[in-house]
Amino acid sequence: MKLAQRVTELAESATLAVTAKATALKAEGIDIISFAAGEPDFDTPAHIRRTCAAALDAGQTRYPKPASGIPPARQAVCEKFARENDLKYEPNQVLITSGGKMAVYLAIQALIDPGDEVVIPKPYWVSYPEMVKLAGGAPVFIAGPEQEGYKLTPDLLSSVLTDRTRIFMHTSPSNPSGVTYAPNEVRGLAEVLAGRDLVVISDEIYDRLLYDGQETLSFAAASDHxxxxxxxxxxxxxxxAMTGWRLGYAGGPIDIIKAMAKLQSQMTSGAATFNQVALTEALTGDQSAVESMRVAFEDRGHRMYERLIGFSGVRCPKPTGAFYCFPNVSGTYERLGVDGSVAFAKLLLDKARVAVVPGVAFGMDEHVRLSFATNMEQIDEGLSRIEKMLT
Ligand SMILES: Cc1ncc(COP(=O)(O)O)c(C=O)c1O
Structure with missing residues (x-):
C-alpha cells in the first residue's frame, strides 16, 4: 500500500522506540534497567486525580467548550504564567492542547511555510526537526561549545540567522542535556533577536525542575520585545507527573494563539474536558508534590552525574534542570568496537541489560541520554552495570 511521502520520510520517535524495546524485553522476564523513559516514575498527586474523578462524576464529559480550552483552565494557566514566569497573558492569549507535543506541532504548523528556516540548537528534543520537516520547513542546526554544555552564545545565534529564519527554538532546561540557560544568557539571546521578524518558541516544559539553586528566565520575560x-x-x-493525561498549554501573541486554536478545532477539538478540570487543580492547587518530586530528582541527578563522570572515556555536562544526563561516551567507542551511539546503546542493552537512548536521535552521535526519573536503587544498579561494561 502506498503511504504518503511525508510519513515515509518521518523518523520514528527514538525515545518511544527504545522504551518500547526495553518494556518488551522486561515482559519476556529479562532483567532490564531502563534509563530510556522521559517521564516521572511518580503517580499523579492524589488531589489532582480526585479532582478529575469528581469532574467525571459531575458529568464534565462533553466536548471542551471552546476547543481552545475551558475558561477555568485558561485562567489557571494565566495565573501560573504570572506567578512563576513573570508573564502577563490574558486568557485569550492562552491555548490548552492535548500534550505539550501538540502545542509544539500546532505552533510549527501555524508559522512555517515551505522553505522557511527554523533554528534548532543541538542537542535538541527529538521531535522538533521532524515536525519542522512535516511543515515543509528547513531545520538549521547549531551547537555551542561542549565545555559550556552546548549553550548558544549571542554571536553563534546571530551567525545562523537569515532573512528566511522564521522560528528560533529555545529549550531550557534542555531535554536531552539538562543544561539550563541563566537569566543573563537568555537576555543575551533575546537581544540578538530583537527587531527581527521571527518567532521564538520557548519550550519551558521543565521550568519547575531546577537544581543546585539554578536560576532561569522565561524567554518572553527577557524584554518587551x-x-x-x-x-x-x-x-x-x-x-x-501527568504524562498520560496529555495536557499542554501555550501563551503568546494573540494572532499565533488564534491560528493554533483554528488548527486545533479541526484536528482534535481540544484536550479532554475532565482533564482540563484536573489541569486547573494542578496549576492552582497544592504545589507541595511538585517540590518533593523536584528534590527527589535533584538527589538522583547528583548520584547519576557524579558516577558517570568517574567512568573512563566519559564526559558529561552537569544537568541543572530536567531529569537527564547526556554523557559524551565517544571516548569508549574504539575500546568497545562500536561506531556510534546506536551501536553503543545496542551493546549496552545486549551485554549490560541497560536501556539508554542513542544521542544521534538528539543530533549528537557522541552521546547517549540517561533519564534519572527512576529510583535510586535502579540508578545505582544500572550505573554499576555500565561501569562493568566500560572497564
Ligand atoms: C522538551 C520537550 N518538549 C515537549 C515535550 C512534550 O511533552 P508532553 O507532550 O508530554 O507534554 C517533551 C516530552 O518529552 C519534552 O521533553
Whole structure:
C-alpha cells in the first residue's frame, strides 16, 4: 500500500522506540534497567486525580467548550504564567492542547511555510526537526561549545540567522542535556533577536525542575520585545507527573494563539474536558508534590552525574534542570568496537541489560541520554552495570 511521502520520510520517535524495546524485553522476564523513559516514575498527586474523578462524576464529559480550552483552565494557566514566569497573558492569549507535543506541532504548523528556516540548537528534543520537516520547513542546526554544555552564545545565534529564519527554538532546561540557560544568557539571546521578524518558541516544559539553586528566565520575560515575539509552551506532564493525561498549554501573541486554536478545532477539538478540570487543580492547587518530586530528582541527578563522570572515556555536562544526563561516551567507542551511539546503546542493552537512548536521535552521535526519573536503587544498579561494561 502506498503511504504518503511525508510519513515515509518521518523518523520514528527514538525515545518511544527504545522504551518500547526495553518494556518488551522486561515482559519476556529479562532483567532490564531502563534509563530510556522521559517521564516521572511518580503517580499523579492524589488531589489532582480526585479532582478529575469528581469532574467525571459531575458529568464534565462533553466536548471542551471552546476547543481552545475551558475558561477555568485558561485562567489557571494565566495565573501560573504570572506567578512563576513573570508573564502577563490574558486568557485569550492562552491555548490548552492535548500534550505539550501538540502545542509544539500546532505552533510549527501555524508559522512555517515551505522553505522557511527554523533554528534548532543541538542537542535538541527529538521531535522538533521532524515536525519542522512535516511543515515543509528547513531545520538549521547549531551547537555551542561542549565545555559550556552546548549553550548558544549571542554571536553563534546571530551567525545562523537569515532573512528566511522564521522560528528560533529555545529549550531550557534542555531535554536531552539538562543544561539550563541563566537569566543573563537568555537576555543575551533575546537581544540578538530583537527587531527581527521571527518567532521564538520557548519550550519551558521543565521550568519547575531546577537544581543546585539554578536560576532561569522565561524567554518572553527577557524584554518587551521578547514578550511580543515569543510563544511560551509548557505542559503538565513533567512538573505534575501527568504524562498520560496529555495536557499542554501555550501563551503568546494573540494572532499565533488564534491560528493554533483554528488548527486545533479541526484536528482534535481540544484536550479532554475532565482533564482540563484536573489541569486547573494542578496549576492552582497544592504545589507541595511538585517540590518533593523536584528534590527527589535533584538527589538522583547528583548520584547519576557524579558516577558517570568517574567512568573512563566519559564526559558529561552537569544537568541543572530536567531529569537527564547526556554523557559524551565517544571516548569508549574504539575500546568497545562500536561506531556510534546506536551501536553503543545496542551493546549496552545486549551485554549490560541497560536501556539508554542513542544521542544521534538528539543530533549528537557522541552521546547517549540517561533519564534519572527512576529510583535510586535502579540508578545505582544500572550505573554499576555500565561501569562493568566500560572497564
Ligand atoms: C522538551 C520537550 N518538549 C515537549 C515535550 C512534550 O511533552 P508532553 O507532550 O508530554 O507534554 C517533551 C516530552 O518529552 C519534552 O521533553
Amino acid at each position: 521578547a514578550f511580543r515575539q515569543t510563544l511560551t509552551l509548557n505542559s503538565a506532564s513533567k512538573t505534575h
